[in-house]
Amino acid sequence: MSETLSPGLYIVATPIGNLSDLSPRAAATLAAADLIAVEDSRVTAKLLRHIGVKRPMAPYHDHNADKVRPGLIARMASEAVALVSDAGTPLISDPGYKLVRDARAAGIAVTTIPGPSALIAALTLSGLPTDRFAFWGFLPAKSGARAAAVREMAAFPGTAILYESGPRLAASLAALAEGLGPREAAVVREISKRFEESVAGTLPELAERYRDSPPKGEIVIVVGPPGEAEAPQEADIDAALREAMTRLSPSRAAAEVAAALGLPRRDVYERAQRLK
Numbered sequence: 643m644s645e646t647l648s649p650g651l652y653i654v655a656t657p658i659g660n661l662s663d664l665s666p667r668a669a670a671t672l673a674a675a676d677l678i679a680v681e682d683s684r685v686t687a688k689l690l691r692h693i694g695v696k697r698p699m700a701p702y703h704d705h706n707a708d709k710v711r712p713g714l715i716a717r718m719a720s721e722a723v724a725l726v727s728d729a730g731t732p733l734i735s736d737p738g739y740k741l742v743r744d745a746r747a748a749g750i751a752v753t754t755i756p757g758p759s760a761l762i763a764a765l766t767l768s769g770l771p772t773d774r775f776a777f778w779g780f781l782p783a784k785s786g787a788r789a790a791a792v793r794e795m796a797a798f799p800g801t802a803i804l805y806e807s808g809p810r811l812a813a814s815l816a817a818l819a820e821g822l823g824p825r826e827a828a829v830v831r832e833i834s835k836r837f838e839e840s841v842a843g844t845l846p847e848l849a850e851r852y853r854d855s856p857p858k859g860e861i862v863i864v865v866g867p868p869g870e871a872e873a874p875q876e877a878d879i880d881a882a883l884r885e886a887m888t889r890l891s892p893s894r895a896a897a898e899v900a901a902a903l904g905l906p907r908r909d910v911y912e913r914a915q916r917l918k
């Protein structure tokens with residue numbers, strides 16, 4: 643681990659549980675860095691002990707990021723500065739992206755050393771569709787803002803991934819169940835650790851399971867996409883057309899109903915003509 647690093651910013655992914663998941667390249671980068679910007683020095687010190695090195699550390703987190711960022715950028719001009727979070731890939735639900743943005747603006751070289759990510763690991767464990775997904779971070783703590791976020795999520799056609807803590811899990815699952823209905827979901831926790839688990843079920847089932855028994859550990863909620871909507875019945879199409887034609891011409895009524903029900907406009911117009 644005697645590699646010499648060029649000056650710049652190195653984004654280093656760290657284990658989300660099992661310390662053996664640290665890649666050889668990540669270990670070599672941490673061992674050679676002039677400074678490591680850390681979320682919690684106690685957590686990173688444990689990781690450094692695991693690979694048998696000691697390196698200078700500086701705190702970089704939500705509470706001090708704006709204050710210390712300029713100093714870190716200045717040091718990157720002549721030193722190799724590594725950025726880590728307590729677990730997983732930096733910049734995911736933390737202020738690291740601002741450090742990358744400012745480093746690039748200053749002409750600093752930025753290198754990423756990829757590795758573990760809780761949201762991707764949870765997605766692979768959930769058994770839910772992986773072809774289209776979105777990360778929603780943590781749901782807001784206040785009920786009104788949380789409900790608004792769930793409504794926004796309801797419009798997304800793919801799998802949704804969220805981070806959560808044990809004490810907040812039941813409230814979040816209840817809000818998701820109320821806003822999204824009985825979608826398939828999974829609660830994944832303690833990824834890559836001894837007691838790793840992925841509990842699958844519908845959102846109402848999971849909300850009931852954890853209502854009075856909040857689990858420990860880091861938690862990821864994975865929510866499956868909405869199911870295919872049932873095709874509208876002919877009687878429903880006719881009823882919608884009759885109502886629309888009390889206000890609009892058959893052509894415009896057909897356009898309105900076709901858009902609302904997701905049907906071909908020509909087919910709906912022919913139906914409107916028969917009803918007329």
